[in-house]
Amino acid sequence: MADATHDWAHHKKIYTIIGVLLFICTGLTLALGLWAPLDVGPPGPTPGDYVIGLALAGTKASLVAIIFMHLNHEKGLIYKTLVFTFLFFVALMGLTLFAGSDPILEEYDTLETTNGKLIQSVDQ
Amino acid sequence: MEIPYEVTPRRDTGLYNAKLGVWLFLASEVMLFGGLFSAYVFLRVGIQDGVDNPWPWGLNVHKNFVWLGFINTLVLIFSSVGVVFAWVALKERNWRKFQAWMYIVVACSVVFMCIKGVEYNSKLNKHHGIKLMDNSVMEGKIKDKTDQIRFEATEVSFSLQGGIPILLESIDGDFPELTLQVEEGDEEITIASASEFKDWFFDARRQTARDLVEERKRYRGEIAEGKEAPTPVTVSTSATLVSDNPFKVRGNPRKIVAHTDDTINFRDGTKVTGKLTGDDVVFEVHEVDLQLVLPQNQRDALVWEVIDDEQAKKEFFAEQRKVYEEIKEYYDKRGEVIPEKMLRGHMLNLHYVHLGHSDGHHGDDGYGDKEHDGEHEDDKVHRSESKPSAKDADLHSSKDYGLISVPRDKIKFMGNHGPRYGNYYALYFTMTALHGLHVVGGALVLLYFVVFGKRIYLKNPEHLANRVEVGGLFWHFVDLIWIFLFPLMYLL
Numbered sequence: 297m298a299d300a301t302h303d304w305a306h307h308k309k310i311y312t313i314i315g316v317l318l319f320i321c322t323g324l325t326l327a328l329g330l331w332a333p334l335d336v337g338p339p340g341p342t343p344g345d346y347v348i349g350l351a352l353a354g355t356k357a358s359l360v361a362i363i364f365m366h367l368n369h370e371k372g373l374i375y376k377t378l379v380f381t382f383l384f385f386v387a388l389m390g391l392t393l394f395a396g397s398d399p400i401l402e403e404y405d406t407l408e409t410t411n412g413k414l415i416q417s418v419d420q
Numbered sequence: 421m422e423i424p425y426e427v428t429p430r431r432d433t434g435l436y437n438a439k440l441g442v443w444l445f446l447a448s449e450v451m452l453f454g455g456l457f458s459a460y461v462f463l464r465v466g467i468q469d470g471v472d473n474p475w476p477w478g479l480n481v482h483k484n485f486v487w488l489g490f491i492n493t494l495v496l497i498f499s500s501v502g503v504v505f506a507w508v509a510l511k512e513r514n515w516r517k518f519q520a521w522m523y524i525v526v527a528c529s530v531v532f533m534c535i536k537g538v539e540y541n542s543k544l545n546k547h548h549g550i551k552l553m554d555n556s557v558m559e560g561k562i563k564d565k566t567d568q569i570r571f572e573a574t575e576v577s578f579s580l581q582g583g584i585p586i587l588l589e590s591i592d593g594d595f596p597e598l599t600l601q602v603e604e605g606d607e608e609i610t611i612a613s614a615s616e617f618k619d620w621f622f623d624a625r626r627q628t629a630r631d632l633v634e635e636r637k638r639y640r641g642e643i644a645e646g647k648e649a650p651t652p653v654t655v656s657t658s659a660t661l662v663s664d665n666p667f668k669v670r671g672n673p674r675k676i677v678a679h680t681d682d683t684i685n686f687r688d689g690t691k692v693t694g695k696l697t698g699d700d701v702v703f704e705v706h707e708v709d710l711q712l713v714l715p716q717n718q719r720d721a722l723v724w725e726v727i728d729d730e731q732a733k734k735e736f737f738a739e740q741r742k743v744y745e746e747i748k749e750y751y752d753k754r755g756e757v758i759p760e761k762m763l764r765g766h767m768l769n770l771h772y773v774h775l776g777h778s779d780g781h782h783g784d785d786g787y788g789d790k791e792h793d794g795e796h797e798d799d800k801v802h803r804s805e806s807k808p809s810a811k812d813a814d815l816h817s818s819k820d821y822g823l824i825s826v827p828r829d830k831i832k833f834m835g836n837h838g839p840r841y842g843n844y845y846a847l848y849f850t851m852t853a854l855h856g857l858h859v860v861g862g863a864l865v866l867l868y869f870v871v872f873g874k875r876i877y878l879k880n881p882e883h884l885a886n887r888v889e890v891g892g893l894f895w896h897f898v899d900l901i902w903i904f905l906f907p908l909m910y911l912l
Binding site (some may be wrong): 302304307308311312314315318319322325326328329330334338341345346349350352353357360361362365366371373374377378380381384385386391393402405 | 435439486730
């Protein structure tokens, strides 16, 4: 077969590079959570941290899908299938938005006043 | 029969059949996990601060778990690289290399599952939480199964119509010698072991059912005969066993309807009479969580009454003050007011407290924050003596923490960090367990290829390469899911 004479060394090099990149991205994800200087916005987990964390995860997932799962040179039928999968997935995530128009609220103690009072409480 | 397009691609699709099949399967898998990720977003975004159980932010309470999750991520990525290298080895027609890489991949899956097991064990067996009536929460560990009701029983009654009474699983220690309370003149029956009890119970249940049938038949007969006042059906459907020597019972509170100082009523109708020896929960406090208590009520929270340690209270609020200053500085610089969400969040309202003779060690159960502990060791923070109730005096005292005795009537909820503990834990276990099943399934398929694939390899190596590619696609998908689970469950 032709495969035996194909330049597989090149493939192995790419796979190794991608593996190393994935390790680095994982390290970055961890650093984002553990290392204060990388904490975006106010201390603790905030929307900025979510965006960066998920962007890193998205990058890693893309590398796995494109290189390891060979989506960089796949046949059209696979891409068509994945387009539909993606659309359904987006719809699935979008379902949560509908919940906003039908909130289930319970009565509960509200804060007596605004921040002034809260800060006073902490200041005690 | 020759299956077509196992090796060569079809003309119309350009793909061999298995590849198209696995991609369609992966599309359905995306929907499966997509539904769960959707639930995650819904539950997390929908939290009402101060009302719903707070979302446990990974680093705040599970610092060591973050490292376990991190190691697991690296292990899975490495295994993904391993699968493509195994596939390349087949393309190069190098069976030995293929074998080596595949065994490495399978070994990675074993390591992954072992680490997961450590995490699960820690969450399910080593860490508990108690929510008090005013929603203040203590994190720590319930000692010596004291969440169960301790009782010394002398008499037990139960139904002869249902399943085996809960009593059987509630007896603490050896099975006692029980005597059946019988009517005068009947032969006395003594039961001295669990198996004897079961044998007797099944016989008695069968006999009761027969007696009922007979009695009902007689009753219907009397009605048919036109008797104006037929004798009612009178079959005893319960039994009472007594013991001369009181025997120990530990009742699972989830299976108990109510208990008093001299009785326990179980859900299945079993009633135990005797003497209550203890129902307070002995708890090793690690952290206090006041996220669900209004800031203005925090100093009078029930948790301080239960802990009864002024120094621990001071320590908590000193830590809160310190964090507050950091947050205030951040917002002051920007000329903004601290958002209410931040004031109600875990950063200000969840802190370690130290009771008893702590050496500052939080154990290796994944929940420890050793850096934090070290600080307080230096500070020589006062630690109170442990205060288990007199009833629980026989319980082991902790070397690392002070114990407190929590009255049961002050507890709203208690449990381990299992799926019942909150939305986060329910999702954590559902998603990671489902993912774990995929890891096991994928590893078994890959193991099959390497153990039984030689024959196909010798016949047509390209056929095995295609199989491994398809198995590999699934494996990469499993890796891909974990890539999202790691930050979502452990970090963010």
